[in-house]
Amino acid sequence: MSTDAPIVALLTDFGLDDTYVGVMKGVIFGLCPHARIVDLTHNISPQNIRQAALALLDSYAFFPERTVFLVVVDPGVGSERRALAVQTGGYCFVAPDNGVLSYALAQLPAAQSVELANTDFQLPFRSCTFHGRDVFAPAAAHLAAGAAMTDLGEPVSDLVRLPPPLLVRSADGISGEVLYSDRFGNIITSIGTLTWESDSSLSLTGRFDSSLTLRVDAEGAAITIRNHTLRGIRPTYSAAHPGDILALVGSSGWLEIAVNQGSAVQKLGALPGMQVHLMQNESQ
Numbered sequence: 001m002s003t004d005a006p007i008v009a010l011l012t013d014f015g016l017d018d019t020y021v022g023v024m025k026g027v028i029f030g031l032c033p034h035a036r037i038v039d040l041t042h043n044i045s046p047q048n049i050r051q052a053a054l055a056l057l058d059s060y061a062f063f064p065e066r067t068v069f070l071v072v073v074d075p076g077v078g079s080e081r082r083a084l085a086v087q088t089g090g091y092c093f094v095a096p097d098n099g100v101l102s103y104a105l106a107q108l109p110a111a112q113s114v115e116l117a118n119t120d121f122q123l124p125f126r127s128c129t130f131h132g133r134d135v136f137a138p139a140a141a142h143l144a145a146g147a148a149m150t151d152l153g154e155p156v157s158d159l160v161r162l163p164p165p166l167l168v169r170s171a172d173g174i175s176g177e178v179l180y181s182d183r184f185g186n187i188i189t190s191i192g193t194l195t196w197e198s199d200s201s202l203s204l205t206g207r208f209d210s211s212l213t214l215r216v217d218a219e220g221a222a223i224t225i226r227n228h229t230l231r232g233i234r235p236t237y238s239a240a241h242p243g244d245i246l247a248l249v250g251s252s253g254w255l256e257i258a259v260n261q262g263s264a265v266q267k268l269g270a271l272p273g274m275q276v277h278l279m280q281n282e283s284q
Contacts, residue, residue, distance in 0.1 A: 006144035007067040008035050013044040024137040031141035047075040049100050051180050057103035058252040065090030070140040071100050072132040083116040083135050087149050094140045099162035106208055117153040164208040165190035173279040178270050185263025186256050189276045193253035216280040223247045224277045226268055
């Protein structure tokens with residue numbers, strides 16, 4: 001990767017109806033004209049810190065080292081919450097200290113963190129309601145341009161952490177929860193990471209607890225969500241007839257509940273936090 005074309009990846013809950021995202025990009029280009037900006041998503045539900053943390057978890061590893069991730073889902077803007085820059089695993093993350101980095105940082109080596117307190121690396125006028133423009137975007141731009149993280153502020157520790165998603169081993173299987181649903185109506189659960197070992201067998205390793213492992217018979221598995229029980233875990237959406245509901249392994253290794261060419265959310269009415277249970281036949 002050429003050092004003269006740093007990547008800044010944006011993840012926000014701002015949507016695209018207003019000018020917020022465009023203005024942040026303008027700030028970045030003003031301070032780092034050679035930056036390449038990637039829009040991860042701006043459609044995080046308003047103030048949904050956990051959804052943003054999960055989106056970052058499932059995305060960051062696909063970017064090259066030296067990428068700067070600018071994450072602004074900030075319901076505490078203007079309060080006493082800290083503004084952070086974090087460096088770990090070859091990446092930089094710029095975000096409020098509200099737990100939005102929790103899940104990504106849990107997968108990475110020990111991090112170096114600073115509070116964004118040096119006003120020389122912020123816009124001259126700082127509003128109380130748009131730190132994405134005035135604090136976070138300038139910090140990300142300066143880091144992309146080669147500034148040392150320690151120039152931006154003093155080291156901090158004890159970052160705010162979100163509790164990990166539910167994943168509990170039981171006598172007959174494993175229990176998890178609904179994390180979110182995507183725009184297709186697929187229900188993504190916390191049961192994972194699931195990996196296909198053969199056409200009929202899966203291995204499961206806890207995403208946040210690698211000691212939690214088991215082997216799953218894909219054909220014999222039973223998945224219960226609300227009052228519905230699904231039989232078997234399928235490799236693709238098309239393994240079910242159009243309109244039929246199925247369980248499968250999504251692209252990020254989470255167990256998903258889906259409807260082929262339809263919406264599982266509409267069919268089941270599942271909401272984030274609802275429990276999901278996977279019963280399996282063969283364990284180790």
